[in-house]
Amino acid sequence: MPYFRHGRTALNFSKPPFTHEEQIALLEERGMVIDCSDSLFHLNHINYYRFSGYALHFEVFEDRVRTHRFKKGTKFSDVINLYEFDNRLRGLMQKYLTPVEISIRTHICYYLVHKYNTSHPYLDATLFSRRFFHDALIENIRIEFQRSKEIFVKAYKEKYSAPPLPPLWMVVEFICFGQCSKLYSGLAQTKDKKEIANALDCSFKDLESWLCGLAVLRNLCAHHSRIWNRNFTINFRLPRQFKDVEINRSRFIVPYLVLRKLLGPLRLMEQFEEEFNQLLLDYPSVPITKMGFNDLIAEQLGVERRNMTPANGSNKQSRDTKGVE
Structure with missing residues (x-):
């Protein structure tokens, strides 16, 4: 029997x-060609x-x-x-999130212990803003x-x-x-x-935004979780170089640009770009437009552009739906 939720x-x-x-x-009934002899293996x-x-992504949508x-x-x-492709994309992001995360932890720790000449600066509530719940931080650390x-x-x-x-x-x-x-x-x-x-060669406002967003990306x-064709709800600030460029801020392109920027001081930006481009070359049928890349951005970044055309035609969807029933 139906009931009401949120009206x-x-x-x-x-x-x-x-x-x-x-x-x-069911997939065949809906029009998919089962061309893999090991399809049962995959679904297993x-x-x-x-x-x-x-x-x-391959479904037909009519009026969204x-x-x-x-x-x-x-x-x-x-x-x-x-x-x-998405599996390898996640692996690539994890690979390069790791050195960035370690670097950020290191810089936060090194600066605070030397600036305040104490091994335990985080215990001093006066170092944190009133808006910041210092007690909650200490409890989480505990x-x-x-x-x-x-x-x-x-x-x-023990000691x-x-x-x-x-x-x-x-602690870090x-x-x-x-x-x-x-x-x-805080x-x-x-x-x-x-x-x-x-x-880390960025502004404090950028870093504040990026730390929050990268923590979410890391968890994804x-x-x-799927990264390709995902609507990100993370409010990333764009790196200064791209602030005036038209970018879909809800797509993968934004965390990609942020991670790329933070890899600069670690001398890993070029390596990251090369591996990302190689991934696109390995999967030429995967459309990177679904990740927010357009011709202008791709040209600026030197990103492989043979993937710009959506695979199997256009696919207008109403929202980032999880899957088929």
Whole structure:
């Protein structure tokens, strides 16, 4: 029986689970060509709902409404190709997020312990703005400290009784990146933020925005979420070089530009660009327009542009829907 939620009629979920064979039959019924002899193997190792998130790109939409039919000629291998591209894209982002994250943790720690000449600057509530919930930061650090299985954490607990929490150079090694972001954004002195940001060759306002966004991107990659053709809700500030360029800010292009910028001081920008371009060359049928790249941006960045035309025709969708029913 239907009921109401947020003023709309909501139904009880009643769809039955499908076997792998039934899933393939459903795809065929909707017009997909099953051209892979190992299609059952793929669906045995890739959840159908995850697979359908990539298959959605090949569906026909009429007036932004799904028809549950695939575009003519859509093959099972097309979807697998897209899935594998996104898998490698996530891996590439994770690979280069790691040195950036380590560098940011290092700069925050090094600056604060030397500026305030203490091993535990984060314990001083006066260093943080009134808007910042210092108590919450300390509580989160305490929880992570108790939870951590790192040898250095165990050694601190056994050897020292005060302070009850370890020095900042240990803390930045076990707290999550999101907490590092909050530690930075909560600093009371703009000068402190500027000094840390200067070491990373960016403004403090940019860094504040980027830390928050990169923490979200990191989690998306860690949880194997789709990056290609995703609507990002992260409010990234654009690097200064691209502030006047028309860019779809809800697409992958923005975190790509941010990560590229932060890799500059680490002397890894060119390597990152080369590997990204090679990925595009390896998957020429994957349209990068779905990631927010346009001709102008691609030309400025030297990005491989053979991928600019959407695969299998245009695909206007109403929103970033997860997958096929």
